[in-house]
Amino acid sequence: MTDATHEQAKGHYFVPAASNYSTFLSAGIFLLALGFIFKLNSVPAGVWSMLLGTAFILYVIVGWFGEVIAENRSGKYTKWEDRSYRIGMVWFIFSEVMFFACFFGVLFYIRRISLPELGGYEEAYTPYAGFKAAWPNAGPLGEAFTPMGAWGIPAINTLLLLTSGVTLTIAHHALIAGQRTKLVWGLAATILLGAVFMGFQAYEYIHAYHELGLTLGAGVYGATFFITTGFHGLHVTLGAIMLAVILGRSLKGHFSKDDHFAFEAVAWYWHFVDVVWLIVFVFVYWL
Structure with missing residues (x-):
């Protein structure tokens, strides 16, 4: 964009035309979740609902x-839109941080508060007889299982x-640096990994399901x-899907050193996913 064009655009934020994509996305997510619930409860329509929801999302x-x-x-x-997208992506990742913080908060509550409290009921309530307040734990009524080890596949995945x-x-x-070939190979390797x-x-x-007895029925663990x-x-x-889109765009010659926010946004997201996995590995698998 030339300086003159930029001056004309200054103060005029681009507003796209109305779109129905958000409606289709909401419907797709709803049908996918509904189908999953049906599937868990052995309702035949569950598979079709999940397939339709997936089609909408795609x-x-x-x-x-x-x-x-x-x-x-x-x-x-x-620059107005670029700044807006960057702020939006930061807030989106923050919402994802809070999303996973809920899961880790639940894990902390169970291990540090609930288990010790339930252990104190061992003598007073029959269902808790023989219950040991130690982690991993299926709870007083959960099915027996073998916990997942940390140093096999989880370590490899890390x-x-x-x-x-x-x-x-x-x-x-x-x-x-303008090294297009290296860019493409780096993206391809990331997707493959x-x-x-x-x-x-x-x-x-x-x-876990077939050899360890570790299922959704294995209690709180x-x-x-x-x-x-x-x-x-x-x-x-x-x-990985977003990286595949970025790879396709890179093969078409999109992006430059001064205009590549789409690449940066996906990179931020991927690094966030990496960090979350490290926390999962430590608190879910290791400790």
Whole structure:
């Protein structure tokens, strides 16, 4: 954008046309969640609801991302929009911090407050007879299980995500330096590492269910384990999808050292996911 054009655009924030994508996204998330609940309760319609919800979400991802990319490439964005997007991304990541803080808060409450309190009921209430206030714990009525160890697949996954943070940083520096090939390979390596992470996590879940007895029925340990690692896995999946979009744009020659906020936003998100996993590894798997 020339200085003259910038002066004309100064003070005029770009407002896109009305869109139905947010409605489709809300419907997709609702149908996906509803289908998952149905599936847990053996309702046949659950699978179809999940598939329809997923289709809506994919439609929004392709369509909405495409519109935003087209707006950016047409020069409709100025420093006003860039600043707004940066502030918005910061607040979004902050909301994600609070989201995971809830899970870690629950884990802290259970281990430091609830378990000791329940341990004091051992003599007074029959259901608690023989209950030991030690972690890992299924609770007084949960199913028996073997806890997940920290130094197998979880340790490998930690190494994978830490390495992916390095490859993404290499790609970022390559973008700034104008090294397009290095940028593409760095992004591809990051996506591959994320995919391998998810593959290992899927294997870990199968192993937990079939060999360790670690299921959602394994009391409070099973519930906190699957909800925390599961939501983190979902974030890794979404991050990998966003990185794939950035890779596709990089192959088309998008981004420059002075105009690449989309890359930065995804990089911020991915590094956030890396940090969350380190906390998950320490407090869910290790301690």
